[in-house]
Amino acid sequence: MRKQVFMLQDPSTSCTVSSRRQFLHRSGLGMGSVALASMMAGESQGTTKGLHFPGRAKHVIHIFLNGGMSQVDTFDPKPELTKRGGQMLPFSNLKTERKTGVALPSPFSFQQYGQSGIPVSEIFPNLAKCVDDMTVIRSMQAELPSHEMSLMLMNTGDQRLVRPSIGSWLTWGMGSGNENLPGFIALCPGGYPVGGAGNWRSAFLPGAFQGTHVDTANSDPKKLIADLQNNRMTTEQQKKQFELLQAFNSRHLEARPGEAAIEARIKSFELAYRMQVEATDAFDVSQEPEHIVKLYGEGPQNRQLLMARRLVERGVRFVQVWHGDLQPWDSHSNIETEHRTVASQCDQGLAALIVDLKQRGLLDETLVVCSGEFGRTPSVEMGQNGAGASKGRDHNHWGFSLWMAGGGVKGGTIYGATDEFGFQAVENPVSIHDLHATMLHLMGVDHERFTYRYAGRDFRLTDVHGKVVRDILA
Numbered sequence: 001m002r003k004q005v006f007m008l009q010d011p012s013t014s015c016t017v018s019s020r021r022q023f024l025h026r027s028g029l030g031m032g033s034v035a036l037a038s039m040m041a042g043e044s045q046g047t048t049k050g051l052h053f054p055g056r057a058k059h060v061i062h063i064f065l066n067g068g069m070s071q072v073d074t075f076d077p078k079p080e081l082t083k084r085g086g087q088m089l090p091f092s093n094l095k096t097e098r099k100t101g102v103a104l105p106s107p108f109s110f111q112q113y114g115q116s117g118i119p120v121s122e123i124f125p126n127l128a129k130c131v132d133d134m135t136v137i138r139s140m141q142a143e144l145p146s147h148e149m150s151l152m153l154m155n156t157g158d159q160r161l162v163r164p165s166i167g168s169w170l171t172w173g174m175g176s177g178n179e180n181l182p183g184f185i186a187l188c189p190g191g192y193p194v195g196g197a198g199n200w201r202s203a204f205l206p207g208a209f210q211g212t213h214v215d216t217a218n219s220d221p222k223k224l225i226a227d228l229q230n231n232r233m234t235t236e237q238q239k240k241q242f243e244l245l246q247a248f249n250s251r252h253l254e255a256r257p258g259e260a261a262i263e264a265r266i267k268s269f270e271l272a273y274r275m276q277v278e279a280t281d282a283f284d285v286s287q288e289p290e291h292i293v294k295l296y297g298e299g300p301q302n303r304q305l306l307m308a309r310r311l312v313e314r315g316v317r318f319v320q321v322w323h324g325d326l327q328p329w330d331s332h333s334n335i336e337t338e339h340r341t342v343a344s345q346c347d348q349g350l351a352a353l354i355v356d357l358k359q360r361g362l363l364d365e366t367l368v369v370c371s372g373e374f375g376r377t378p379s380v381e382m383g384q385n386g387a388g389a390s391k392g393r394d395h396n397h398w399g400f401s402l403w404m405a406g407g408g409v410k411g412g413t414i415y416g417a418t419d420e421f422g423f424q425a426v427e428n429p430v431s432i433h434d435l436h437a438t439m440l441h442l443m444g445v446d447h448e449r450f451t452y453r454y455a456g457r458d459f460r461l462t463d464v465h466g467k468v469v470r471d472i473l474a
Contacts, residue, residue: 050444051173056408056474057367057442058177059312060170063305063321063350065342066151066193067329070106070376070393071401072422073339074121076138077110080420081378089379094423097145098332098394099382103421107336116412123343126351132412133354133363134405135472139416139425142374142397142432147194147327150373150397153432155199157461164452165211166436167318168202169461170443172209173450177315181282182212184318185311189217189300191325200320204454206260211320214283216304282310295352300324302349309356312366329372332381332392354405367407367442369435375400378421399425402435408442410474430469437466442473 072078084090085105093100110119113128118136120128142150149159156163164172167184176183186200192213193199200211253262285293285306296306301323308319323329323346331338350370357363376393399418405411417427437447440461447466451458 052446052449053444055442055444056364057406058365059316060167060318060367060369060407060439060443061308061312061321061353062167062318063323063346063368063370064193065323065329065346065370065372067147067323067327067331067342067372068374068376068395069329069372069401070331070335070339071138071396071399071418072376072378073106073108073335074124074343075119075136075401075403076418076422077106077119077121078378078418078420078422081105081422084421089421089423093377093379094396094398096377096394096396096398100377100379100394101382102380103378104335104380104391104393108340114412118412118414121343123340124347124350126347127354130351130354130405133358134403134411135409135413135415136401136403137415137430137435137469137472138399138401138418139427139429140371140375140400140402140432140435141425141429142400145374145395145397147330147373147395150395151193151195151199154371154373156201156203157433157436157463162198162201162203163459164203164205164209164461165200166439166461167200167211167320168205168209169450170440170445171317172202172205172452173445174317174443176317181279181311181314181316183316184209184211184320185316186211186213186320186322187216187304187307188213188322189215189304189324191215193322193325194327204459205452206263208263211318216283216307217300219300219303282314283307285310292356295356297348297352299345299349301346302352305346305349305353306356309353309360309362313360313362331376332390332394334391335376335393336391338392357406363406365407367409367439368405369402369439370404371402372400375422378423396423398423399429404472408474409472413472415469415472428471431465433462433466434469437462438469438472441468 072081081103082105084103086102088102106121108121108123110121111128112119114132116132118131118134120131142153143159144150153159155165157166171183184200197213200213202208202210249262256262281287285303288306292306296302304321308321311319323342328342329339353368354363357366357368374395374397377396378393381390381392381394399422415428416425416430418424419426440447440450447460447462451460453459
């Protein structure tokens with residue numbers, strides 16, 4: 001049986017998850033993973049208790065503007081790009097997925113906001129008012145200009161191989177604060193993003209820590225999770241049926257100790273049973289006061305941001321909020337109309353989330369990260385034959401922006417820079433591994449000691465890379 005280990009604060013000690021699971025299983029419950037997850041959740045309930053040192057954050061809300069938000073049209077204005085509009089850049093265009101041509105100035109105006117004076121595009125008029133609570137990283141870098149690979153890199157730390165997502169890592173290591181809800185939830189209206197469930201996979205971690213997808217396009221909380229309620233049986237009948245099923249499963253597991261797939265299935269059954277009441281309540285935004293509903297605004301993107309706040313308020317460790325299915329921010333044809341449209345769908349909710357978390361005293365313990373999988377080129381996208389320039393931008397992994405708020409990051413801060421046209425990170429570049437290392441650090445986790453033994457080696461989210469970006473820490 002494979003040994004599964006994560007390192008605790010003293011590097012000379014380790015906690016063997018498999019041995020704990022066997023102990024719990026032998027106690028007669030037959031639900032090793034369930035008991036283990038609950039025990040680990042109980043160990044991480046303190047406001048600052050992390051795995052290795054006191055962490056500032058207890059929860060993460062990762063807002064995914066999937067498709068690729070353009071840095072030069074949102075948080076990284078480039079006056080020189082405006083001056084050179086319609087001209088070739090004074091260097092060879094960096095290689096991206098498609099051919100690119102002359103400089104394409106941003107069609108949007110920028111204005112400085114807050115005491116920090118951070119410039120923000122006109123397409124985020126509400127979010128702009130929150131800049132004093134935000135850190136804007138302008139020097140992010142990915143590795144390839146491909147949606148699928150860059151999504152996997154952003155989520156799992158590897159763009160080619162099957163690896164656990166960051167949400168799975170955190171819920172495996174730290175548990176969840178609510179045994180009646182999944183510790184890792186992925187909200188996405190309309191279906192799946194590119195890459196599907198691979199974005200929230202648990203891979204070689206126990207299956208119980210895979211993200212739970214919820215299609216938030218439906219506003220009826222009873223229909224968000226399929227088959228959550230059983231309308232043909234009474235509560236007492238369901239309880240008896242569940243106990244019988246779990247007894248059979250326990251007996252099955254006893255003959256196959258340590259089988260992670262069986263343990264994960266047992267845990268999923270138990271969690272689904274417990275979720276029947278609490279999940280419906282958690283997703284029911286109609287329970288919110290009218291002024292809070294109005295604060296977030298209408299539409300599935302804004303509504304699911306309110307759901308995210310309700311989930312972390314109930315102890316969910318990691319909530320991922322996708323803008324929509326496939327890649328809604330993938331503006332290849334007309335950056336002005338396409339980016340303006342998608343920004344208008346979430347701007348009010350993004351600002352409301354920061355305001356709402358702050359007024360509830362939750363922002364300090366909730367790390368909010370808003371990103372795409374890469375940025376976009378400052379030059380126009382051409383047809384594959386080099387002709388037919390559009391008003392859109394190609395994928396750009398060389399340099400892009402994201403923002404963070406709460407959870408121990410500095411407010412009113414800009415970190416790093418791209419070149420004068422916004423093509424490539426040139427000052428304090430930040431890799432995805434650096435981002436992951438920083439997120440883990442804010443949760444009280446040393447990314448170099450947070451490992452899982454699988455197939456004869458110790459794996460970690462950041463592989464052999466990653467440095468904590470300490471200049472953005474409060």
